[in-house]
Amino acid sequence: MQYRMLGSTGLRVSEIGFGCGNVGGLMVRGSHDDQVDAVRHALDLGINYFDTARAYGEGKSETHLGRVLDEVGERVVLSTKVRLESDALQDIAAAAVSHAEQGLARLGRDSVDLMQLHTRLVNRRDSGRFGMTPDEVLGPGGVLEGFKRLRDQGRVGFFGFTGLGEVEAIQALVDSGEFHSFQAYYNLLNPSAGQPVPQGFSALDYGRVIDRAAAQGMGVVVIRVLAAGVLSPTPESGGGTSREPLSAGSDYERDVARAHKLGFLQDHGLESLPQAAVRFALMKPEVSTVLVGFSNNAQIDEAVACSGADPLPGAAMAGLREMWDSDFGDRS
Ligand SMILES: NC(=O)c1ccc[n+]([C@@H]2O[C@H](COP(=O)([O-])OP(=O)(O)OC[C@H]3O[C@@H](n4cnc5c(N)ncnc54)[C@H](OP(=O)(O)O)[C@@H]3O)[C@@H](O)[C@H]2O)c1
Numbered sequence: 001m002q003y004r005m006l007g008s009t010g011l012r013v014s015e016i017g018f019g020c021g022n023v024g025g026l027m028v029r030g031s032h033d034d035q036v037d038a039v040r041h042a043l044d045l046g047i048n049y050f051d052t053a054r055a056y057g058e059g060k061s062e063t064h065l066g067r068v069l070d071e072v073g074e075r076v077v078l079s080t081k082v083r084l085e086s087d088a089l090q091d092i093a094a095a096a097v098s099h100a101e102q103g104l105a106r107l108g109r110d111s112v113d114l115m116q117l118h119t120r121l122v123n124r125r126d127s128g129r130f131g132m133t134p135d136e137v138l139g140p141g142g143v144l145e146g147f148k149r150l151r152d153q154g155r156v157g158f159f160g161f162t163g164l165g166e167v168e169a170i171q172a173l174v175d176s177g178e179f180h181s182f183q184a185y186y187n188l189l190n191p192s193a194g195q196p197v198p199q200g201f202s203a204l205d206y207g208r209v210i211d212r213a214a215a216q217g218m219g220v221v222v223i224r225v226l227a228a229g230v231l232s233p234t235p236e237s238g239g240g241t242s243r244e245p246l247s248a249g250s251d252y253e254r255d256v257a258r259a260h261k262l263g264f265l266q267d268h269g270l271e272s273l274p275q276a277a278v279r280f281a282l283m284k285p286e287v288s289t290v291l292v293g294f295s296n297n298a299q300i301d302e303a304v305a306c307s308g309a310d311p312l313p314g315a316a317m318a319g320l321r322e323m324w325d326s327d328f329g330d331r332s
Pocket residue numbers: 018019020021022023024025051052118162164183222223224225226227228229230231232233237238239240246274291292293294295296298299300302303
């Protein structure tokens with residue numbers, strides 16, 4: 001396992017992180033014995049970064065992870081998240097503190113290394129799906145104020161957020177310089193957070209926000225590297241329990257169709273789509289760690305094997321560039 005710095009936090013994190021979310025879902029739905037076995041296996045292979053949230057199984061992931069880490073007795077870099085909804089708007093800072101405290105209680109910890117906002121970001125409030133504006137995060141009485149109170153109490157080391165929602169709002173949080181890391185949607189089907197894509201690219205263009213964040217000294221945590229399991233040998237069976245689109249223009253059926261178009265990677269010696277996907281994400285030096293949602297130990301092995309592997313061959317990258325430039329062949 002190779003390690004990288006999480007931005008300027010001083011935290012040294014494994015290139016592969018253990019995603020404790022719903023997709024894969026070991027820490028949500030697995031038996032206690034399987035969870036202990038998987039975490040021991042991951043630690044043995046050098047994984048030291050674990051990402052959870054209350055939203056994963058309504059608190060189950062945090063509860064299970066805390067219990068398992070107590071049992072294995074090793075110190076890891078631990079991150080969790082708070083998802084604030086409309087009922088938090090009356091006193092956002094207080095809601096952030098209270099949700100974070102509940103998370104710490106489920107984890108059975110006095111503190112965590114990284115507390116992240118899990119709410120999607122919007123430029124302004126409208127009648128659509130709930131999201132928080134940059135002002136509600138950064139302004140007086142906002143999320144950040146709550147996070148700072150927690151840091152002052154020694155309950156949180158650093159602050160992060162989820163880079164999902166509207167791009168301008170994500171960029172506003174990055175540019176604020178107030179956050180130490182963010183979670184970036186970055187994969188072979190939508191690489192726009194870290195690669196140029198043509199105007200009109202049908203998936204949301206994140207405008208190379210990874211580079212922008214790294215320029216601020218932020219850590220970058222990649223999510224959805226396997227497009228929730230679609231980037232697997234059998235794309236149709238990916239997607240785990242949720243096929244909800246996380247990112248505009250990346251709906252499940254389109255992702256499956258596009259994953260099939262990546263079959264050409266085999267001609268360049270890349271036998272496994274998951275390995276190609278993880279190696280691709282790790283090629284970007286601005287990335288600190290790549291989270292994978294595991295459902296078994298073989299998947300941990302496969303992801304870990306990517307750390308320290310060669311970058312994708314030039315011809316494979318040229319083929320990928322052609323895919324992105326042509327919007328996966330949808331435009332000539
Ligand atoms: N902040 C946020 O809003 C947010 C959003 C998404 C994710 N995350 C974080 O990122 C983590 C990663 O999860 P993700 O949702 O992004 O999913 P992902 O890692 O893109 O995909 C996980 C899925 O890939 C499959 N998989 C894993 N390794 C495989 C392999 N070697 N071969 C074939 N299939 C493989 C598993 O499939 P099977 O179930 O078929 O075995 C699993 O369901 C989460 O656990 C969470 O920590 C955060």
